[in-house]
Amino acid sequence: MQNIWSAISRRSLLKSGVALGIATTVPRVVYAQENSLVVGVQGLPDSLLMGMSSFSAENLMLQTMTPLVLRDDEGNLKPGLAVKWEAVGDNVWRFELRKDVKFHDGKPFTAEDVKFTLDYILAPDSLYGTKARISQVEKTEIVDNTTVLIHTKGPFPTLTRGLSDIPIEPKHYVEKVGREGMTAHPVGTGPFKFEEWVPGDRYSLTAFDGYWDGKPPSGRLVLRQIPEGSTRVAALLAGEAQIVEELPVDLQPSVEQSDNAEVLSVESTVGLLLTFDTTKPPFDDKRVRQALNYAIDKEKILKRLLMGNGTVLQGQMLTSNTFGFNPDLSFYPYDPGKAKALLEEAGHGDGFETSITTRSGKYLADVDICNVCAAMLGEVGVKTTVNVVEQGVFSKMTSAHDMGPIHMVGWYSLGDADFATVWFTEASGRSFWHSDEYEKLFVEARSTVDENARLKAYHRMMALMHEEAPSIFLFGLPSIYGAAKGLTDWLPPSDKIQRLADAKLG
């Protein structure tokens, strides 16, 4: 009897092996699953813990969760889990909650959940990352199932904006599974439901049928971490991702020339500054600070280094999309002659030596911008070196309040002047420049809920800063995204939080 095994000759075995090998390596053209939206992000946190203050963490949280107040892509506030809110006194706000909202586990959302979340965050021992955004909240009072009163320690005009960074957690669920359980498998009222979490690799979600604002058209959402910019672009062009964030400027042309993807950019709320140490000469002299503002050709840098993305700051730290922006100001024009004259007047006709401290990779083209600025300052006689330090060193210099003569920093406003202007107050511990009037106006603007009074104060503060020039006002940095052609109902967000509930693939 012939053995079945001897019938299989070695040659045929080899042949089938080769065939198998080819079969497994044959290209599969479509990598993405049907109707799934893949977003390539630069960084993912290593945990789904609620309340981590980085944008990358918040971007994950807000896919599954909804705050009381939502921010849109331009930074405007709109109803989230609260449909209406009003200040019912200097220190009390009334929030009317949305009815018939369900969590992913089917349980209804109520006022209990709001109080539970805010109490958890404001507990004295909580290390919740965005706690400071609502630090002035004193207590939350439940009126009925769909109404809460939020009491603040004083007038707190940025309460609603602060609340837009606070996703509401399900009380029943967190109490059942504990904090660890919530982190391992978040449940919320957001457009997407938790599916799978692979640290450092991907966060997969599925559309939530019962989302209060309608089921998202994308059945599945995958946020993939792709740290290297050129790989993100490659993934976009290969069709593996439909949206990629932080598109490197130097790769912009290759995306523009492709037939399946495009570049979308938006002004963020980051105002990029070169801030002076005004406590030491020569920058204790306003004329020197102004001179250096005139010496930088901002429009040229924007065009060449940022490829025209973003905007030139209008002689103030706030970007034009921020509440408090002063439209009457404009940027210091490029005028090396005037710069030289001002330096002469201040007794620095022969120039001087100085340095710029910066980090690398913190902001778009940060080191390149510093280098070009240094060269431009050199042209008016200010010999400038660029000192690139690592994040840990930068933090150490920050706490020692010794950043060198000039340092590069970008301040986020997230849409409200309060969040950005605070960094030039004495209390922030970060400012070198001091102005009594500025301090007074800052407190004034913070302690009223009257929008017009606040606006007036911020306008004056911006004018003051413009004149005093504690910094060289550079750019409103852009957020640059790449997106597949055919993707609709999605816009690049100004605050790095991706709103994907409506995004549709063509």
Next chain:
Amino acid sequence: MLNYVIRRLLTVPLSLVIVLGVIFAVLRLTGDPVEIYLGITRTPEQVDLLRLQLHLDSPVLVQFGYYLLDVLKGDFGRSLQFSAPAMTIVLHRLAMTGELMVTALAVSLVLGILGGILAAVYKDRTADFIISGLAVAGQSMPSFWLGILLVQIFALNLHWLPTSGTGDLRHLILPSITLAAFVVPNFILITRTSVLETMQELYVVAARAKGLSRSRVLFRHILPNALNPIVSFLGLQVGRLVGGSIITETIFAWPGVGRLLIGSIFQRDVPVVIAGVFMISIVVIAVNLLVEITLAFTDPRIRLD
């Protein structure tokens, strides 16, 4: 033999304490974890609480003492950024790096030894010229660039392979080739030299004189004797592969421990950095131990030292 193994094993804890000490010192000297972890919107109460939790109010040596004590108990602390056990985070990623490194090591062994033997056997002929030339070129080529080039050709132009990420086996091909490229050239050159040197030995001449076939001489007489330097070299390369994995994992979005470490270093996430370096050190030390013991088995001269 047993004595030899025991003597080798005794050096392990000492190496680990030194590794821990160096990492701890470097991280504490270059930045305050409170500054980075809590970010700019921190409140003073949060700062005090964290300082207390991390024993940051004690002298550095005492902090290190606390630390060693915890490590002995197997507690590597919680990640400052993610508030999860540091070791859990590291172990998640270590497996992914392991997958990549084992594949890369296998690729480099096959390519390196095969290439080295061919180059030695055909010394000064076309094959040698091509292989040695490629090895030198490969050694001088930045792997960062090689990785991006591979993505461009095989993912973007040919559409054969995915650009990055994890999934089926095809995701492993480009990263492991890129990582292997770190060590293949060295493997080739060292194998070539070692084989060439062994060829000069008198017992090889004797074997040839006896009339043995070329292949028999190569496989029975030359290779076993040429293997020693190659095996010890292998141990050294594991360390280099760890370094290379950082770059490779970044380019190919591979969720490995190398990338985790870099991120954690920038964020001054001391527990994760120490847990990661600790695990990598264990792997490197274990591989080298294995190499030494293997060598002692195959070469009596070593264990008799």
